Amino acid sequence: MNITLVSLDNLGMNECISSALEKQGHNVRHINFRDYRYKYPSVFHRVYNFILKAFFKKNLKTLHHGKEILKELEKNHEIQDVILTIKGDFIDSNSILKFKKFTKKSIGFFNDNIYRCPKIKRVIPSFDEVYSFEKEDCANFNLSFAPNWIYTKNTSSNKEIPAEYGVFNISTIDKRLSTLIRIANELKSKNINFKFIVYDKKNEPKTGTDGITYINKHVPLSEVNDYADRSKVLLDIHRDGQIGLTFRIFESLGLEKKIITTNHDIKNYDFYNPNNILIIDKKKPVIPVAFFENEYEKIPDSILHQYTIEGWCENVVLKKSSI
Numbered sequence: 294m295n296i297t298l299v300s301l302d303n304l305g306m307n308e309c310i311s312s313a314l315e316k317q318g319h320n321v322r323h324i325n326f327r328d329y330r331y332k333y334p335s336v337f338h339r340v341y342n343f344i345l346k347a348f349f350k351k352n353l354k355t356l357h358h359g360k361e362i363l364k365e366l367e368k369n370h371e372i373q374d375v376i377l378t379i380k381g382d383f384i385d386s387n388s389i390l391k392f393k394k395f396t397k398k399s400i401g402f403f404n405d406n407i408y409r410c411p412k413i414k415r416v417i418p419s420f421d422e423v424y425s426f427e428k429e430d431c432a433n434f435n436l437s438f439a440p441n442w443i444y445t446k447n448t449s450s451n452k453e454i455p456a457e458y459g460v461f462n463i464s465t466i467d468k469r470l471s472t473l474i475r476i477a478n479e480l481k482s483k484n485i486n487f488k489f490i491v492y493d494k495k496n497e498p499k500t501g502t503d504g505i506t507y508i509n510k511h512v513p514l515s516e517v518n519d520y521a522d523r524s525k526v527l528l529d530i531h532r533d534g535q536i537g538l539t540f541r542i543f544e545s546l547g548l549e550k551k552i553i554t555t556n557h558d559i560k561n562y563d564f565y566n567p568n569n570i571l572i573i574d575k576k577k578p579v580i581p582v583a584f585f586e587n588e589y590e591k592i593p594d595s596i597l598h599q600y601t602i603e604g605w606c607e608n609v610v611l612k613k614s615s616i
Contacts, residue, residue: 295371296610297396298323299362300379305514306540307379309444313602314610322369326383329361350415351385359388366395375400375610378420382412389419398422402609404441406430408534424609426537428558440562441540442605443547443597445518459585460487460553461524462541463517466507469530472555472575474503476528479578485585488520489528521548525585529554530575538562545569546600549589553580564592564600 296314300307302325311323338353362384366376373396381389381401392399401420406427407413417423417434424439425431431438460480462473473489480487481504489505490512498508521527527550529541536558545552546564553571560572569592571584598604 294319294374294611295369296321297366297369297373297376298379299376299381299384299392300325301327301383302379303327303511306444309442309602310377310606310610313606317603317606324362324365326358326362329358355383355385356388358383359385359391363388363391366392369395372396374398377402377610379404381416381420382410384416386416386419389416392419393421400424400609402439403427403430404537406535406537407434409532428536439605439609440538440600441543442602443543443600444540444602445521445544445547456523456525458488458520458524459485460526460528461489461520462487462528462530463490463512463520464492464530466491466493467532469532472530472578473505475576476530476553476573476578476580477503477505479580483580483582485580485582487528488524490520518544518548521550524550526551526553528552529556531556543600546592546597549591551584551589553584563596566590566592 296319298307298311298321300323302308308323311321314321375398376392376396377400378384378389378392379402381403382405389399399421401416401423403413403424404426405413406425407430414434417436423436425436426440428438430436464473470491473491477487477489487504491505491507492509492511493507494509496507496509500506521544527541527545529539529552531539531554536556538556538559542552542554542559544550551569551571553573555573555575557572559565559570568587568590571580573579599608
């Protein structure tokens, strides 16, 4: 099949889709519109964009993304069997509609929810099929459900080596910080060491009195994976209004690591195992020391496969294709 992936891939996770499909023998092209940065030519354009957004629900940046992506699609020598778009809410809906000229099927996938990103609603009608990791959005807008995927696997040659960190988390500074601080205090009270990193581009790097490391530069995905691999347990704090599972959950599955999470909906997934997954309250986190004492229980491959990148591609990109 000829497949084009269009995505805003800041961390490199979407590139795993291209790699997985190429390994299966498909001809894949990845258009990463992260590189199509828009700069206002003048103050006038900045004011004009404010008016567009406020009164016409348009944005010069999304228009720019769409224009540049269409230029790239015109370079395809053949009609594509599938164009898969991730983060389509960063592209104007008319441009996405034009994607159909270049493909037999245009698919959208969203791993943000409409509560946080209402612009998603505007672009849904522009696709042939739309998938979301948010069950509520699927129910309310007649979308197909697809979670995120496992993009990394356990490659540790010696599992007997003690973990350097008890718990690891990396996140961007936002409303979840207060929860992270409460969890840090709970871990300190139990003498459980941790490595918590918070990206805050507006301030200088420091290690706070809360034991959290604050940085102002992005950490490469390979370095994040290295921290995770050197930790016994991962930590996931979900955003308010969201129940879709973050990539942190799938990192834990791939690396065969236990995870602490605030997302109670994880109980409804077939891989849920209370030995591996500790669900805590955001406001009053309680983390028993006993959770760290038992080893991770491996998930059966029959269950795990659907969450791998290969299983994800089968479900979203390949399964429903009539090609």
